[in-house]
Amino acid sequence: MRGLDVRYALWGAGLLLLAALPLFGGFAGIGWELAEAAGLASGLACIALSGSPVRPRDSVPPTLLSLRRHTLIGWLALLGAAIHVAGLILVDRTVVEYLKPTAPLYQLAGIAAAVILLALVLSSLAGVRRRLWASHRGFQATHVILGSLLVVMIAVHVAVTDRYAGGRGRRALLVAATIGAILMLLRQRRPIDPAPRPLASRRRLVFGRHTTGVVGVLALSALAVAGLLAHAVGDALREPLFHRGNSIPLDFPHGKHGMVNCLVCHHNYADGRGWGLCVQCHRSGRADLKEGVEARFHAFCLDCHRHPQATLKRHGPVAGCSACHQRPGTIK
Numbered sequence: 001m002r003g004l005d006v007r008y009a010l011w012g013a014g015l016l017l018l019a020a021l022p023l024f025g026g027f028a029g030i031g032w033e034l035a036e037a038a039g040l041a042s043g044l045a046c047i048a049l050s051g052s053p054v055r056p057r058d059s060v061p062p063t064l065l066s067l068r069r070h071t072l073i074g075w076l077a078l079l080g081a082a083i084h085v086a087g088l089i090l091v092d093r094t095v096v097e098y099l100k101p102t103a104p105l106y107q108l109a110g111i112a113a114a115v116i117l118l119a120l121v122l123s124s125l126a127g128v129r130r131r132l133w134a135s136h137r138g139f140q141a142t143h144v145i146l147g148s149l150l151v152v153m154i155a156v157h158v159a160v161t162d163r164y165a166g167g168r169g170r171r172a173l174l175v176a177a178t179i180g181a182i183l184m185l186l187r188q189r190r191p192i193d194p195a196p197r198p199l200a201s202r203r204r205l206v207f208g209r210h211t212t213g214v215v216g217v218l219a220l221s222a223l224a225v226a227g228l229l230a231h232a233v234g235d236a237l238r239e240p241l242f243h244r245g246n247s248i249p250l251d252f253p254h255g256k257h258g259m260v261n262c263l264v265c266h267h268n269y270a271d272g273r274g275w276g277l278c279v280q281c282h283r284s285g286r287a288d289l290k291e292g293v294e295a296r297f298h299a300f301c302l303d304c305h306r307h308p309q310a311t312l313k314r315h316g317p318v319a320g321c322s323a324c325h326q327r328p329g330t331i332k
Helices: 006-019 030-051 067-091 093-099 105-123 126-132 136-161 168-183 208-229 231-237 267-271 278-282 293-306
Strands: none
Touching: 006 030, 006 168, 030 067, 030 105, 030 136, 030 168, 067 093, 067 105, 105 126, 105 136, 105 231, 136 168, 136 208, 136 231, 168 208, 208 231
8 A cells, every 4th residue: 555646545535425425315215225335336346446456566556456355346346236236126126127128228338337347257267367368468458448348337327327426516526436447547567677768658558569459448438438427428328229119007196296387298288289198209209309208208207306396395216117117097
């Protein structure tokens, strides 16, 4: 821990603030909250591992974790991801719909993150590593690239889910911590000659002939995470890659929403076109509608319940799928 610089101090403070976000998420049941917290802990552990890779003691930035601790945290992150997925399914069976190809893009990003994390953990085993890579630099470059892709997928999943990263400040904190982790994956070579000759910038890093590819991937990853600050990007990632054939049953208790202006949802009544259903337009692929039914109506429910207007009373935190997706007439 000697030589801890300001980069690690600021980045660590950001991770601690992100770890405290469940305290402000609103309580939605013990099972749901534990599963969600396990997912957040797993994601933050992956960001922490990416920002503190195994390095020699006198490297720049300095090392934080030994190989043994790095590996242990990787296994714990994988366990947290498994608890996150399994816990949510046990609490709400409808969550299985988010494990299908028809899931929104940000949910597919979460699935991709779990797959990459599994690949990183298993390929770190000594026997597997020796079989897959002939050189340590090849292994190192591959892990750095996969690590950067992992934290991008995690940032997309956490930010667009909006469970803990709601609002500009929280999302900006998540983006800053993730980009910081990506940039700290870079490491300079240790000089062998006490008076070394100046090296070209691309040769100063430790990745050898893989340097150009690694730097390119890290730069693109940082730009992708920075793009999450744009509201339009989050809206686009709420849409599914493949549209489902049949709709999941939905019950909306109008009687419980008497304090909400009907035109908030049924805006087509304002211009005299109130004869149709919402999905007839929002699932029609009209060019003038920027959001489809999945993105639009999940935003209606979640945004209103998580960030309600001051005039609304007795709202409850909505979590899971079955809170809304029940057969009509079920919710009283």
